[in-house]
Amino acid sequence: MKKIALMLFGIAFIGMLTVEAQVRRVTGTVTGADDGSPIPGVSVVIRGTTLGTVTNIDGEYTLQVPQESNVLIFSFVGMASQEVAIDGRTNINVVMESQTIGVDEVMVVAYGT
Numbered sequence: 001m002k003k004i005a006l007m008l009f010g011i012a013f014i015g016m017l018t019v020e021a022q023v024r025r026v027t028g029t030v031t032g033a034d035d036g037s038p039i040p041g042v043s044v045v046i047r048g049t050t051l052g053t054v055t056n057i058d059g060e061y062t063l064q065v066p067q068e069s070n071v072l073i074f075s076f077v078g079m080a081s082q083e084v085a086i087d088g089r090t091n092i093n094v095v096m097e098s099q100t101i102g103v104d105e106v107m108v109v110a111y112g113t
Contacts, residue, residue, distance in 0.1 A: 023064050028092040030059045030074060039076060039096060047071040047083065 030042045038059025045052035046069045055061045063072070065086065072092065075081040080099040084092055 022067050024067060024090065025062065026065050026072070026086060026090055026092060027060070027062045028094065030055050030061065030076075030094045030096060032079075033095050033097045036095075039079070042074055042076040042079075042096070045073045045075075047073050 030039050030044075031037060032039050038055070038057075040055055040057045040059060042055040042059070042061070043052060044055065044061045044063055046063070046065055048071075049066075049069065051063075051065075051069075053061050053063050065072075070086050072084050072086060073081060074084065074094050074096065076096060078098060079096040082094060082096065084094060086092065
């Protein structure tokens with residue numbers, strides 16, 4: 001009985017090592033190009049999945065990325081979205097550029113009595 005229990009424990013332990021090897025941890029900081037200050041609330045998503053995170057108050061993020069994924073998408077309102085290749089790196093710092101959107105026409109409607 002002890003042999004069977006020990007063998008099952010060994011198989012479970014090897015299985016946990018395999019699962020851990022399939023995921024890598026990527027960290028970094030997102031800053032603005034205008035003044036270099038950190039940007040909180042930036043969405044960081046793994047391309048082709050729904051896995052992602054949001055930067056904290058210091059513009060930092062941590063994300064568990066599957067080995068087969070190789071591109072992160074950074075997006076924030078008022079900033080140009082960026083796609084960054086991971087290429088085996090574990091620390092990826094991103095500088096985001098502001099994006100201005102012009103309005104062609106403005107229509108003013110006044111309703112009165």
